[in-house]
Amino acid sequence: MSGVKVIEDNSLRATPSGFEVRVRFKWYRSLPLSCLEDLRLSIDGEPVDPGLIKFHINGHVYRLSELTELVEENWFVLDPAILEVELPGKVKPGEPHQIDISFGMRAPYIRTGPGDFLTVINRGSATQVAA
């Protein structure tokens, strides 16, 4: 029994521009991309500038800052998103690296107060050998 993992197993991959990992969120239904909040990623304990992260979903590529406006595009509950990080040379194939990720997913239909909604915190930590 493994369950759903925020960072998918064996998903760290070295790329020409840096590296990428595949990420899922832990909730029972799909949510609009506008509900993703405060994504933080670090590699080997060093926080990555969010401006260097691209978010691949549904065949589209977005900057994290663009997601806020995407109320009509959903992150399907079964799909991993690919987080592409632009840090050339940071990760080489065959190297082990520790990745830590956290982000919130706002449940836009579960009120916790006037104008406030439940935000589900997703956290994942994994050490993976890069492909």
Place this chain on the structure above:
Amino acid sequence: MSAKPVLGTTLYSFTNEWLQRFYTLEELVAKVAELGLGPAVEVVGFQSFREYPDLSDEFARDFRSLLDRYGLFPSCLGGNCDVGRHRERLMTEEETVDFVERQLVSAQKMGFRVLRIQTFVGPRVFEKIAPLAEKAKIQVACELHSPLHARHPEVLELRECFDRVGSEYLGFVPDFSASMAAPPAVYWQKLRDLGAPEALVEEAKEVWASDRPIPEKFGALTDAAGRYGADGALRAQLNMSLTMFGRMPVEQLAELLPYTKHIHGKFYGVDASGNEPSLPYPELMALLKREGYQGTISAEWEGHAFTEEPIGFEQVRAWKAMCERLLAK
């Protein structure tokens, strides 16, 4: 023999199997049929349908024929009003009506009889939806669970709205978790797993079982959480004792039945003796039988909030046997 409810299941009961990709949508439906868990099948649109809230004609046709093939029928489409999807503002009333209308169109294409939405959209949105629901011949009904109950001001306001509009296409989907005997053991264990000392668990149990008004109970939990140094995750989980598990007297369900379009047969675990200790199923089933409820009830196993074990099918099978036994009395 008296009229009986029609039993079925929501695919939401199989959330663990689905999220871990052990079954495709087709395989879930096939398994429901194979185990005799139908005939009524409920689906949470945003869980099971990739393109939701809009669905293509082709997808809808395929889904209908899938259910047909297995002798099942679509009962309730679990819709959502994502009023908080914009980070900076709430959906306007007009946007909310449009969002519900899109889901009504999808429900109609798929052949669902009921569209479940949330209570907080309020009477004004319901009034605007009524003509759309009548045209589509789909009942739009809001889910009622803790901390709401039959006589909660928000619910009384909706009852008054339904009476005033006088449409058979508006109503409620009561959830049995509004009337629990006690929160399930797996819930208290979750608090311990999040670091709650036994004394805090005991205090939370006392707060839950007390007759104080809900806002006071939230206050008491916040106070206890502070005294025991609970962190954010534990505090959030403590509050869920009041938002997931209600204490409405079973008898008040009778007041809701004239407005009831479908029921969520919430449960957390049917045990080896065939009973669900956290919910008063004998009383609930006796009331539905006495009142002649002939609508649908979905088995809604929500144990997946506390475990990722793929045991949805065995749980729903045990739930159905329990309900059939109680209804036969």
